[in-house]
Amino acid sequence: YTGWYILSLHDALPISWAGLVMGNHALVRAMIEAGTMVVCTYPGSPTPEIAEAITSIAPEKRPMYFEYSVNEKVASEVAFGAAINGHPSAVFFKSVGLNVASDSVVQFGLMHIEGGLVVILGDDPGVNSSQNEQDNRHFCRMSYIPMFEPATPNEVYLMYLEAARLARRRHMAVFLRLTTHVCHAREKIGFGQYIPQEFDWSPRFDSSKEGPYIAITKTVFPMKARALDRLGLVEAEGDESPVNAVLEPNGVSASLGLLRGVISASLPAMSLMENLKDSGAQLRLLKLGLSYPLPRKKILDFLRRHDEVLIVEELDRVMEAEIKMLAYDNEIHCAIFSRSDEFLSGELTSSRTMQILRQTWPEIFTPKLGRRTVEASVVPRTPLMCPGCGHRAAFYAIKKALPEGAITVADIGCHTMGSFEPYKMGEVMLCMGASSGIGSGLALGNRERRVLSFIGDSTLFHAGLPGIVNAVQYDHDFLLVVMDNGITAMTGHRLNAGSPEGGNISIEDTLKALGVKHVRSIDCYKKDELETAVREALEIKGFKVIIAQHPCMLQFSRKTIRKLGEMPGLMSIDAEKCEKAYECSSVFDCPSFVRGEDGSISVNRELCIGDGSCRPSCPHTALELKKRKESSK
Numbered sequence: 190y191t192g193w194y195i196l197s198l199h200d201a202l203p204i205s206w207a208g209l210v211m212g213n214h215a216l217v218r219a220m221i222e223a224g225t226m227v228v229c230t231y232p233g234s235p236t237p238e239i240a241e242a243i244t245s246i247a248p249e250k251r252p253m254y255f256e257y258s259v260n261e262k263v264a265s266e267v268a269f270g271a272a273i274n275g276h277p278s279a280v281f282f283k284s285v286g287l288n289v290a291s292d293s294v295v296q297f298g299l300m301h302i303e304g305g306l307v308v309i310l311g312d313d314p315g316v317n318s319s320q321n322e323q324d325n326r327h328f329c330r331m332s333y334i335p336m337f338e339p340a341t342p343n344e345v346y347l348m349y350l351e352a353a354r355l356a357r358r359r360h361m362a363v364f365l366r367l368t369t370h371v372c373h374a375r376e377k378i379g380f381g382q383y384i385p386q387e388f389d390w391s392p393r394f395d396s397s398k399e400g401p402y403i404a405i406t407k408t409v410f411p412m413k414a415r416a417l418d419r420l421g422l423v424e425a426e427g428d429e430s431p432v433n434a435v436l437e438p439n440g441v442s443a444s445l446g447l448l449r450g451v452i453s454a455s456l457p458a459m460s461l462m463e464n465l466k467d468s469g470a471q472l473r474l475l476k477l478g479l480s481y482p483l484p485r486k487k488i489l490d491f492l493r494r495h496d497e498v499l500i501v502e503e504l505d506r507v508m509e510a511e512i513k514m515l516a517y518d519n520e521i522h523c524a525i526f527s528r529s530d531e532f533l534s535g536e537l538t539s540s541r542t543m544q545i546l547r548q549t550w551p552e553i554f555t556p557k558l559g560r561r562t563v564e565a566s567v568v569p570r571t572p573l574m575c576p577g578c579g580h581r582a583a584f585y586a587i588k589k590a591l592p593e594g595a596i597t598v599a600d601i602g603c604h605t606m607g608s609f610e611p612y613k614m615g616e617v618m619l620c621m622g623a624s625s626g627i628g629s630g631l632a633l634g635n636r637e638r639r640v641l642s643f644i645g646d647s648t649l650f651h652a653g654l655p656g657i658v659n660a661v662q663y664d665h666d667f668l669l670v671v672m673d674n675g676i677t678a679m680t681g682h683r684l685n686a687g688s689p690e691g692g693n694i695s696i697e698d699t700l701k702a703l704g705v706k707h708v709r710s711i712d713c714y715k716k717d718e719l720e721t722a723v724r725e726a727l728e729i730k731g732f733k734v735i736i737a738q739h740p741c742m743l744q745f746s747r748k749t750i751r752k753l754g755e756m757p758g759l760m761s762i763d764a765e766k767c768e769k770a771y772e773c774s775s776v777f778d779c780p781s782f783v784r785g786e787d788g789s790i791s792v793n794r795e796l797c798i799g800d801g802s803c804r805p806s807c808p809h810t811a812l813e814l815k816k817r818k819e820s821s822k
Contacts, residue, residue, distance in 0.1 A: 305356030432478030579739025622652025758799025
């Protein structure tokens, strides 16, 4: 059904068909075609590929200004500042990134944004890479900002173009909500023609004409009235827009007894299309692309035309609640069905939407005879840190240094995986930068159990500084360990403010400038020194910091392999010395070590990078570092 969509939204431009394109990459093409001048982000899955696509273009050829901001709030503010200056802008981040940005973003709906601003969300139903499943459709209702919800990579491309046009035409902010499946799916897409243009960077900010830009006391009321008026105009457009469409994949016969329909959006809508085509059921689907404000006239018409309507949406009952109120207020006598509670969590793929259809209309959606159902059995696998990771070496040393009953607090980053076996370093975690505040609270009045918090280098600059300042101010009695690998590794090796090739802001100097009295930097590979330092620090009363440093070895090994073709070193096990203590595989827990069925230990050549960080873990000195070319295969 994407054909009519291209013709209806994009018929002014010649179509050039690209190959299979990821949703995140299609978005970047749309940004370029739309004339977006400024793009900011703090990366987080499922959105990092957007930044990768932008940065793959050489800076001198890049048709936009792009920056990795220090956090999502700052990214939103930079994009907003550019947009009110007349420059079309965009900002993107993951689902929980909106929590960080929300203090500013919830004000965007009140403002006149001259150049238009698109706020791109990467929501995560199913918790593929987040700490919760939050449904950010609530935010658009709280902030009076319209929301588009593409269902496919092609719609990502087209709806960004539409969102950018709407934002510029109405001088407002617009949400574009993607989900993990939509971000990472691939589809053949018809791109429009790209015409390079010279951007006009002339400042066009005029608070006397378009203001006020200060939402406070009595100024808020006219600003809110303007926001509501704009929403009314967008709703009227949504009633006529092809992004909100009634689809009949199998047609609907006039001889049917009961007329049934489904209302959905985003990935569930595509899953339902697949279900309907597969089953041959004669149901209409009202697919919403502009999901807020809801196209009330179109929805009312759909309800009046049907006897029964099912509402299918991922996560919370957002549309369902509003549609039921709409039906009640307009005295529409249509039975409106909803999902059972078991479908309020997780992604609604085609198998799950078929279960919803069968629960609602079992007489229509019966399992086909002769069809085999294959149940896949997946063995759970604990997430692992990479071979050679300095965090592993740090956790190995710190665990030995901790007294019995010590409480450890985790934060967001690669080091979060230290909370798993065998390290169990991190027993509580909320969000980025929270570990210092939580550690401070756990330390209050606590004379019996030591408290140690972890934080990454990027996270420290992102959201960790306020908690550290608070700990300095009140001299809270806990140890903060900064896990510094010089890069934002978990989201694709992005430079951060402290990276040597980035801002190169010294973490140690920053902490000392903030008033931290006890600061020490140690290389994670120096395990004995790190263990001793932790023991000593825990005996110091008040707030203290250890910076556990070591470059990201995944990044290092990739650069080395590109240069040399392989890593030069490889760990070897001296069989005569090995007593099968399994310290290397079970306590140090490097994935390069493989335990055979006979209990023997071997080294996986494909995983081992020959860094030697594992050598101190063997109590029998059976681990040796050899040149890879000389080692036996």
